[in-house]
Amino acid sequence: MILLPALGRGQDFIVDHVRVFDGARTIEHASVLVRAGKIVAVGPAGRLASGIPVIDGSGRTLLPGLIDAHTHIQSRLDLQKSLVFGVTTDISLHMPPQSANELKSGPHGATTGDHADLRSAGYAATAPGGDGTGYGFSVPTLTNSSQAQDWVDDRIAEGSEFIKIMYESGGEYGRITRPSIDKPTLVAIVAAAHRRGKLPSAHMHTDKQAFDAIDAGADGLAHLYLYGNDEVDPQFSQRLLAHHMFVIPTLTVLRSACGLSPGQAIIDDSRLRKYLFPEDVTLLQRNIARASPSDCARPRSATAALDSRGVPILAGSDQHNAGTAAGASIHGELALLVEAGLTPLQALQAATSVPAKAFRLMDRGRIAPGLRADLLLVQGNPTVDIYATRNIVAVWKDGAEFDRDAWFNQVNTEIH
Template sequence: MVLFTDVRVFDGVEVLQGVDAVLVADGVIRALGPRQAFRDSTEEGAEEVVRGRGGTLMPGLVDAHAHVFPGDLEQAALFGVTTVLDMMADPVQASGLRETANVTPAMADLRTAGTAATVPGGYGWYLVEMGLLPPFPTITDPGQADAFVADRLAEGSDYLKVLIDDGSTVGVPAPAISAHTLRALVAAAHDRGKLVVAHALTAASARLAVAAGADVLGHLFVDRPDPEFAEELAERGTAVIPTLAVLGELFGRAGGRRVAADPRVAPYLGEGARRMLGMGPFPLGEGARHDYEVAIRTLGELRRSGVTVLAGSDASNPGTAHGATLHEEMARLVGAGLTPSEALTAATAAPAGRFGLTDRGRIAPGLRADLVLVDGDPTADIGHTLDILGVWRGGVPCRHTAMPGRPQTERPAPGEAS
């Protein structure tokens, strides 16, 4: 057993009043409440007591949009990201990473879209041309949708990703998937009980996705929608992953170099991550159409309409790093009008709930002990999410030693009350 004491507990939605202790056993949260309620548990042999010294214990973070390669899940865990939702990857490589993560607490857990749906030469094919992914199947006709989805699930995909992009936002024209094929793909995925995540960077393509029944928009569109669209998203229950950090890198509001220079970040970055964070603005083609400030204003409208917002870093893109950029994303969500608690929910309970991960995302009895302990109160100042004192995945520490300001961790003396 591990007993966390002297902590403020953010349960994924709110700070729990009158709760300053959490008991973990066999990788699961067993109980929480006032410290005095755990005297007997401590005396009966808690293997470890973690004294939080007034810090905040919160659920392990869930990155709702990333692209994973070897080494990324280890770095994500160092920054408190205990679950990564991959949104396009080589399915063979993703399967291997997931199997390894299942038995390696120092790696974030993984769910994956595997091969995304696009047309020949369409958005996403550039990853093959760059050598980042092997050639993958594409789709050209609605009649192929059922077999396409079945093949993805056979490869191990947990949900379907559909790429709806004509390249206009970045000035690189590309063929785009048709509305008929999109609807057929969504229907085939839903028939199998799977969510559909749509890549859509314009309001028009987002509308196509929503009309087809997509469950999640993988980005915030960067042109102006009509005023009713936010209400429509809320009524349909469509969630949005804004990915403001990567949109900032694309469209002139870069923050990667600032993230890399943060002393709370730099010691935990691999060399590749440092290079990625320092790459600077993404090169765009002539005629690129976008407006980052429109995206910021739109996010405020989505919040006011009650749209579910999920936090995603879109790492491994230029200007991002696994783990670290999710903290930048939460800060940008707050800058766009979310409260710090709402931004934390967007990175914990909300993505877990939307993607059916019912065993995590909250601090509650019976759930996985995926936990992050930070110094200070991130519900008052979101910047405190990077003041990490410890990370536990399934109750096992994966960042817990040789850290400045680490919590006091000790084995209790026989009969000691905590």
């Protein structure tokens, strides 16, 4: 839907008489003023400056553009697909830095209005033959802790904003035996990243590995996991809290690993399916399927337990794995977070202000004066019905409206 003709970057507008979810809380009957790509004011409805275009927000909710905290972006097309679904920032945790740099442009990684912003860890830290080495691009690996600082410094020199660590040391209950960096190397990478002011997050598969990541001082867990005790260890949340760590459950990709076809619910929703390309549908129909359906009860209850104890939960799709699609899958992840026990408001926080704070992206993730006008307008009220995030009326990136229908129809014609 095109709300305003030729609404370009930097054009001024007001969304009036709208419910605002500002990243933390809901403000009923508000007005938001945008000028030159920035949010300038948030106030009571009908009271902001006149003389500029007004978009009627009646019956609608304005949200910060969504942040997908765990993706593996491969192309500009992925970033455009993200924006179609209201994701204005993708955090990519393992991708070739050359590709990442090509997809970022302008100062501080600012990108233009027709695709989501990319922030990337570049290559993840892993052992030769370890997780992350099998994706069709060569990866600089580590074999011991003495290499950690040079390895981290190389990533920073390549432009990586974060550090991602693949840690599977100690096995996975006999299910997968891949090489992994050892615990001293994990500890050394975390320390090396902190020495340079970078934020390390860790991928792991078991309770023991997660406790190692906590001991090492990592800033966050990039996944929950399927293997561990049936009961969530109460110390788990206590220690995550004590270390100020965040958790990205990635319930979508875990359900794919459990053979539970998380992509089917995306395909079955006509609001989402309308903007899926055939290759998206193909990937959504697949499962990783290496565990059994019952294994997925554990990350679900762990998510609820962590959330109830105040551990920051971030929404991440782990996009480009089987059962996921860029952009669309964040809506599925939000629904799964609610199904696990978060309130819709908490789920929305998990895709806006919480990841912005966790990854130190302080210019976004909230609707407040001075922040980027990365905005999502939806019909209805997603703070009580999480599925309303799919009723997308408009998406703005840097204050420019992205014409989702025109873009989708053009690209679909070009490539299919």
